[in-house]
Amino acid sequence: MAKPKGTLSGEKRSKLALTVSFAIISVVYLLPILIVLMNSFKSNGAINTATFALPTGDSFMGLKNYIKGMTFGNYPFLKSVGYSFFITIVSSALILLCCSMAAWYIARVGSLICKIVYYLCVFSMVVPFQMVMFTLSKTADKLYLDTPWTIPVVYLGFGAGLAIFMFAGFVKSIPLEIEEAAAIDGCGPVRTYFKVVLPMLKPTLISVGVLEIMWVWNDYLLPYLVLDINEYRTIPIHIQYLQGSYGTVDLGATMALILMSIVPVIIFYLICQKYIIKGVAAGAVKG
Numbered sequence: 001m002a003k004p005k006g007t008l009s010g011e012k013r014s015k016l017a018l019t020v021s022f023a024i025i026s027v028v029y030l031l032p033i034l035i036v037l038m039n040s041f042k043s044n045g046a047i048n049t050a051t052f053a054l055p056t057g058d059s060f061m062g063l064k065n066y067i068k069g070m071t072f073g074n075y076p077f078l079k080s081v082g083y084s085f086f087i088t089i090v091s092s093a094l095i096l097l098c099c100s101m102a103a104w105y106i107a108r109v110g111s112l113i114c115k116i117v118y119y120l121c122v123f124s125m126v127v128p129f130q131m132v133m134f135t136l137s138k139t140a141d142k143l144y145l146d147t148p149w150t151i152p153v154v155y156l157g158f159g160a161g162l163a164i165f166m167f168a169g170f171v172k173s174i175p176l177e178i179e180e181a182a183a184i185d186g187c188g189p190v191r192t193y194f195k196v197v198l199p200m201l202k203p204t205l206i207s208v209g210v211l212e213i214m215w216v217w218n219d220y221l222l223p224y225l226v227l228d229i230n231e232y233r234t235i236p237i238h239i240q241y242l243q244g245s246y247g248t249v250d251l252g253a254t255m256a257l258i259l260m261s262i263v264p265v266i267i268f269y270l271i272c273q274k275y276i277i278k279g280v281a282a283g284a285v286k287g
Contacts, residue, residue, distance in 0.1 A: 036255050036258055037259055038054060040066070040255040040256040042060065045059070047255070061252060065253045068250065069253035072250070087148050087151060090152040092212045095155065095156055095159040099160050099163035099208075102167075103168040104167070106168055107168045108179075122161060125161040133225055137225040140154055146227055147232065151222075151226055159215070159216075163212065167201065167208070179197065182196045207272075213265070217235075219236070229241075239257045242254050
């Protein structure tokens with residue numbers, strides 16, 4: 001019997017319901033960002049009394065909050081931006097290079113020691129940071145890892161768990177015959193890694209890189225514990241110290257700096273999001 005025109009099949013109805021559901025979830029996730037965006041153009045009084053209202057003629061501040069946030073206090077905001085960029089780029093590069101090489105060795109050698117190291121890395125993913133933060137702070141101070149030039153080593157240790165887990169899963173899916181052919185052609189281990197293995201790791205490299213960059217860029221607690229905050233401040237620490245006399249906080253300027261700090265990582269994520277799915281799926285072929 002032919003279906004009446006204008007009616008939806010069960011499959012189409014389910015797809016429509018999923019589309020509507022995901023649209024609602026997307027709006028819920030975007031709502032905090034929209035609230036920050038609105039309040040970054042409002043006065044402090046309007047933020048306190050009408051947080052969810054759009055800026056009006058009386059409450060609209062234009063770019064004053066952005067200018068005030070960038071010029072507030074004695075510590076330059078651009079200096080914090082520079083430290084955040086340096087720490088994020090160097091830490092992510094160290095994690096990608098060192099962890100991909102370690103994962104390749106672990107996956108190919110497969111000895112008892114390699115398996116122990118692998119499972120220790122996986123176990124580190126479930127250890128709460130709060131359990132080790134005080135010990136970490138004291139150790140970093142004794143080893144002189146308390147500067148922006150050395151803190152990437154600390155990030156390497158904390159980011160190794162997820163990175164090695166994903167890289168090792170992808171390396172196991174690469175046919176060993178490719179590396180054996182490179183060895184026959186005269187390639188040593190180092191040359192085989194950089195000429196053969198590393199190019200094939202591109203999907204996982206991009207996905208791990210995006211995740212690590214977002215983590216390091218937004219991280220507040222680790223730099224706060226390790227760095228001398230009077231001399232070195234990343235963007236999250238700079239925003240935390242956006243206070244006036246008697247501890248008062250300029251909410252408008254704070255919202256402006258928060259928006260400026262999240263826009264770069266949002267743009268970066270939107271550009272690279274398709275590679276995250278490919279990398280996670282590729283790394284999950286063989287775990």
